[in-house]
Amino acid sequence: MNISLTINGEERQLDVEPRRTLADALRDDCGLTGTHLGCEHGVCGACTVQVDGTAVRSCLMFAVQCDGSTVRTVEGLAAPDGTPHPLQTAFASEHALQCGFCTPGFLMLAAAALEENPALADDPDGLRELLTSNLCRCTGYEAIRLAVRLAAAMRNTGGT
Amino acid sequence: MADPGDMGQAVARVEDGPLVRGHGQFVADLRVPGCLEAAFVRSGVAHGLLRSVDLTASRRTPGVRGAWSASHLDDVPLVPAMLYPEGALDRPWPALATDRVRYAGEPVAIVVAENRYVAEDGRDRARISTEPLPAVLDSAQAGRDEVPLFPGLSNVAVDVTVGEPVDPRVWERAAAVVDTTYRYPALCHTSVEARAILSRPEPGGVLTVWCSHQAPHRLRNDLAAALGLPTDVVRVIVPDVGGAFGGKSETWPEYLAVTAAALRLARPVRWVEDRAEALSAGPRGRAQTQRVRLAADADGRFLAMELHTDAAVGGYPHMGAFLPEVTARMATGAYATPEVHVRARAVLTNTPPLCPYRGAGRPEAAYAVECTVDLLARRIGMDPAELRRRNFVRPDAFPYDTPTGFRYDSGDYPAALDLALKTLDYPRWRAEQAHRRAADGTPLGIGVCAYVERSGAGGEFGAVEAHADGTFTATSGCCATGQAHATTFAQVVASALGVDRHLVHLVEADTSVVPRGVGSFASRSMQNGGEALLEAAHRLLAEARRRLAAQADVPEAEIVVQSGGTLHARGRTRTLGELAAHHPLRAEAQVEPPQAFPFGAYAAVVEVDRELGIVRVLRLVAVDDYGTVVNPLVVHGQTYGSIAQGLGQALYEEAVHDADGRPRTVSLLEYLLPTLSEIPDITLEETCTPNPATRLGAKGAGEAGCIGVPPAVVNAVADALQIDPSTLTVPLTPETCWRAAR
Numbered sequence A: 001m002n003i004s005l006t007i008n009g010e011e012r013q014l015d016v017e018p019r020r021t022l023a024d025a026l027r028d029d030c031g032l033t034g035t036h037l038g039c040e041h042g043v044c045g046a047c048t049v050q051v052d053g054t055a056v057r058s059c060l061m062f063a064v065q066c067d068g069s070t071v072r073t074v075e076g077l078a079a080p081d082g083t084p085h086p087l088q089t090a091f092a093s094e095h096a097l098q099c100g101f102c103t104p105g106f107l108m109l110a111a112a113a114l115e116e117n118p119a120l121a122d123d124p125d126g127l128r129e130l131l132t133s134n135l136c137r138c139t140g141y142e143a144i145r146l147a148v149r150l151a152a153a154m155r156n157t158g159g160t
Numbered sequence B: 001m002a003d004p005g006d007m008g009q010a011v012a013r014v015e016d017g018p019l020v021r022g023h024g025q026f027v028a029d030l031r032v033p034g035c036l037e038a039a040f041v042r043s044g045v046a047h048g049l050l051r052s053v054d055l056t057a058s059r060r061t062p063g064v065r066g067a068w069s070a071s072h073l074d075d076v077p078l079v080p081a082m083l084y085p086e087g088a089l090d091r092p093w094p095a096l097a098t099d100r101v102r103y104a105g106e107p108v109a110i111v112v113a114e115n116r117y118v119a120e121d122g123r124d125r126a127r128i129s130t131e132p133l134p135a136v137l138d139s140a141q142a143g144r145d146e147v148p149l150f151p152g153l154s155n156v157a158v159d160v161t162v163g164e165p166v167d168p169r170v171w172e173r174a175a176a177v178v179d180t181t182y183r184y185p186a187l188c189h190t191s192v193e194a195r196a197i198l199s200r201p202e203p204g205g206v207l208t209v210w211c212s213h214q215a216p217h218r219l220r221n222d223l224a225a226a227l228g229l230p231t232d233v234v235r236v237i238v239p240d241v242g243g244a245f246g247g248k249s250e251t252w253p254e255y256l257a258v259t260a261a262a263l264r265l266a267r268p269v270r271w272v273e274d275r276a277e278a279l280s281a282g283p284r285g286r287a288q289t290q291r292v293r294l295a296a297d298a299d300g301r302f303l304a305m306e307l308h309t310d311a312a313v314g315g316y317p318h319m320g321a322f323l324p325e326v327t328a329r330m331a332t333g334a335y336a337t338p339e340v341h342v343r344a345r346a347v348l349t350n351t352p353p354l355c356p357y358r359g360a361g362r363p364e365a366a367y368a369v370e371c372t373v374d375l376l377a378r379r380i381g382m383d384p385a386e387l388r389r390r391n392f393v394r395p396d397a398f399p400y401d402t403p404t405g406f407r408y409d410s411g412d413y414p415a416a417l418d419l420a421l422k423t424l425d426y427p428r429w430r431a432e433q434a435h436r437r438a439a440d441g442t443p444l445g446i447g448v449c450a451y452v453e454r455s456g457a458g459g460e461f462g463a464v465e466a467h468a469d470g471t472f473t474a475t476s477g478c479c480a481t482g483q484a485h486a487t488t489f490a491q492v493v494a495s496a497l498g499v500d501r502h503l504v505h506l507v508e509a510d511t512s513v514v515p516r517g518v519g520s521f522a523s524r525s526m527q528n529g530g531e532a533l534l535e536a537a538h539r540l541l542a543e544a545r546r547r548l549a550a551q552a553d554v555p556e557a558e559i560v561v562q563s564g565g566t567l568h569a570r571g572r573t574r575t576l577g578e579l580a581a582h583h584p585l586r587a588e589a590q591v592e593p594p595q596a597f598p599f600g601a602y603a604a605v606v607e608v609d610r611e612l613g614i615v616r617v618l619r620l621v622a623v624d625d626y627g628t629v630v631n632p633l634v635v636h637g638q639t640y641g642s643i644a645q646g647l648g649q650a651l652y653e654e655a656v657h658d659a660d661g662r663p664r665t666v667s668l669l670e671y672l673l674p675t676l677s678e679i680p681d682i683t684l685e686e687t688c689t690p691n692p693a694t695r696l697g698a699k700g701a702g703e704a705g706c707i708g709v710p711p712a713v714v715n716a717v718a719d720a721l722q723i724d725p726s727t728l729t730v731p732l733t734p735e736t737c738w739r740a741a742r
Ligand code: FES
Pocket: A036, A037, A038, A039, A040, A041, A042, A043, A044, A045, A046, A047, A048, A057, A058, A059, A060
């Protein structure tokens, strides 16, 4: 099936089998391998991307469901001039990644949430619930939580 | 003057840039032209005679490029044994099952296709016929040899005793003896990236293999030997690795089958293990059943300990047969128990293969020792912290030769425990507990674990080279899987040379560039690999001195090495880069420091909901002594992550199968990993007793949380419910605790 979607600001035409997941279309058809697959059954969140501004698990969506949609992946998180997103800076400075395999999913999850509600970082329970949706086997999560708070603070003060 | 190498500083990692931008290169991310994808046809039964494998329909599937079972290959590669070949003797493990299957999920055939979807279509069309045999799933049953996995051979692959047998009179005369059993379930490593390999035959008979691995040189040697290739035509590259935790040290049957398929097709072939495969048929850790006896005198001084442990090593002993002996040797724990005797067996069972999982034999030992110490404390009515203090190996007793044959290098166990209790505010929680008990409130318990573990084994290679442009290359035989070697090894080398750490670039994990190496497991990277690089850096400086002495015609003794990688002699100044301008300036080191014994103390406070059985960890304090710490940011990250895995072991994780040996925990909805919501309030503290055997002083870091947390949590829950810790079995599910609270 032919579909067209906008990925990280770029218009793409794809010819995909109906059964092809969005994750595989992004990774294999578009070469955007920053979106990772950790379970392919919707639990780990490593495959999280934004579809029309909402964080979704790209292993649970078929590519054809995204016809006409706007998709943002981790490769599209930094500014067009390459300036890192505050979350990318904060993840590095807080040591919120070790192997880095889960990282793109956490970044896309948190980026969507902070865009929707910049005050989320000041709501400990809300932030905890948000980050509980993804799995990391390396860090023990605390550094991830701190990094999201730091990124929110950087955004609010306008710094990067 | 500040150290430009930032030794000991919590500097941010240099690895992160590509990873946060989505530019990591994990095996599944590699874009290799013409690459095919593999899927495995796996046994649906845990034990049976393989009658036939029909791949006709698989092969006819459009897009399938090849499908093979053992009968279609003239020569099925055999899986090599890791570390303990004696245990695997006469028990061949074909990469694809030949006449018998020994665990559910065992690879029976490989299907290779244009993409994974099609490979799975082909897989689903395969027809296997198996004549089922009774499945033996636990080590006690398997050890009776009523159902042999290898006819004519015992299921007991390894049976070792460690320490002298305890004089029976000790038990008779002791003021207190406790005797109990434990079961440590099978666990799944569950790195978020599961196993993955890509093998590409090159023109000229060379083979390039990218694998998510911990020990590239071993993998190279094993692949070459199993496939009948000369070692030097195989190149193993380890790209980014999405976590490993012991499950990626081995040469698994799937790797051999993928590589054999690639060689037959003369095409690149990749296999990316999916989560269902990893949870149902992938590597397992732990899986021990133990019986422990501990005797003490009237003052609570330990007189003797006895442990019998059986590990269920799965259908093939090749990867896990050495683990029970590790447990046996660690059974002394942190205590000066005069007599310790252990019998440890590796028993074949119809379950997926056992291999090291973060801690690898030490968590099992710490569990047996530390829960039993609490049991004894309860029996004799002594505070468990006090009982430990009375029995610790004293700080002036090092090096300490244990009855189980290890030499503990250094330590201060009481200091670690005292710091843990002080950080926790132990008296306050005891008061809170008394208050709750008086008021019949929610049960609250405090548990401690004083652990000692073993880190680093074997030699390691390191080399440092100075370049004319002022940069340096550090080459290591280790292999990072998330531990920030590029950052931390650069700190070690740069600080020794007195140069900015950003000038030092690390090369590792490619067998064509690194002449030899052992890899990263057993917490050995900094202790052994860091030491090798430090030694190489000092040799480089010595060579630079000699060179300048010759050039300037001055005695070496007059040469002064200054910061910035600069050498001075009689008014002449040369940088290391200048000295490398006309002649390579490079030094190598091969070091083999003895194993070290990091230690520490963990303390947990829990409350247990009597109605729902839910355990809430209110507070966790971890005191670790890793010797010299090169980068606290990285080490704390390791500790945190290890603690999270320890909480998983204590409360959530278990690989479960049904009575026929078919897996029941096949998704992450059944095999439960801790999320952020399960992480309690944690405080990390450290003591520092440098490794006396090395220049660097580092001991292993990263496995302690898996060792210290489970006994601390179990002891705390037992304390809350005022029961014997041995009546609880991990994971402490709500049902387990609900029943225990009745
Ligand atoms: S890969 Fe999509 S949720 Fe795990």
